[in-house]
Amino acid sequence: MDRGVLQPAACESPWLTDDVRQYRDTVRDFVAAELVPHQARWRAQHGPELEAWKKAGSAGLLLVDVPEEWGGGGGTFAHEAVVLDELARNCVYFGTQVHTTVAHYVLAYGSDEQKRRWLPRMARGELLGAIAMTEPHAGSDLQAIKTTARREGDEYVINGSKTFITNGAHAGLVIVAAKTNTKVIGMRGTSLIALETAGLPGYRVGRPLEKLGMQAQATVELFFDSVRVPAANLLGGVEGRGFAQMMEQLPYERLQIAVGALAMTEEAVKITAEYVKQRHAFGKPLLDLQNTRFKLAECKTRAQIGRVFLDNCIERLLAGRLDETSAAMAKYWLTETQCSVVDECLQLHGGYGYMTEYPIARMWADARVQRIYAGSNEIMKELIAWSL
Secondary structure, three states: OOHHHHOOOOOOOOOOOHHHHHHHHHHHHHHHHHHHHHHHHHHHHOOOOHHHHHHHHHOOOOOOOOOHHHOOOOOOHHHHHHHHHHHHHOOOOOOHHHHHHHHHHHHHHOOHHHHHHHHHHHHOOOOOEEEEOOEOOEOOOHHHOOOEEEEEOOEEEEEEEEEEEEOOOOOOEEEEEEEOOOOOOOHHHEEEEEEEOOOOOOEEEEEEOOOOOOOOOOEEEEEEEEEEEEHHHEOOOOOOOHHHHHHHHHHHHHHHHHHHHHHHHHHHHHHHHHHHHHOEEOOEEHHHOHHHHHHHHHHHHHHHHHHHHHHHHHHHHHOOOOOHHHHHHHHHHHHHHHHHHHHHHHHHOHHHHHOOOOHHHHHHHHHHHHHOOOOOHHHHHHHHHHOO
């Protein structure tokens, strides 16, 4: 039997131009040299040193699809996709996805002065971004947030708390979803306000949260006790548009998640195919067992189907035609596939798959949250159902 059939398909994504391929080589080399060797320490201390962000900025990994006039790399989502892809394949998570998402909120709704002040520093890794939506009693239901921002003259006074905030431990710029009109029920009273956290009275960062996976990505609670920020920090300049702004930006974030989900899926199939060729049971390689071959055949097929769909979504985003329903489908289906395939691959590793020294164990733990954040997959199904 030709066991080469179990290797991941060598198909080339249509959005990979020569420029993007060259950039991928740069990213791959940087991840291997500067990020992978430090993962054990970062997992133990719940996040990287701030110096790692500056190195990533100097290497051109941050804000790669933000225009050069605002300090970004001047690339497209294709460049962002290869960053996400390489990080996910190596189980490297230190908050770059959220950092980029924050930059896109500033790019879309910030004033020119705010873009000049924040984006170049974010691109250099000097100013870390976080977005504070989730609260202890408001997760996927963003309409239920209780954090308030009361207007007093030329300032907003913010009170409340947020939880599960990626990058929150060291974030210098936090976009907060808050109620600017508590008399309005639902989405209409919500606004997005940017906070520069350095020396900000009343702003407090909680302890690092203990998570199942993504240990090297700092996740904390944030507390706001009569925090005063300039009224000019209201994104978009008009109160009550926060929910609409989040809905406009979430498809981008969901496609980011889909890219990482598929990259890990493909990598799980690859490393498991290599493992079962080397591991012996009952006097022969695991690959010689029909169950092993069939399971990997199923996993590889699902990964290939996911690749075709994701490439189509990326092409549509690059052309400005990706709709919210397709983004929800990509996030839902590819993260479900990721968790299922990684679980099957862990099973094929046997007891070694449960040991965290093996990448498949870390993949299993890291993958699970993908079905929850940026809108749970149940919410994705609701969004898809609205299009019926």
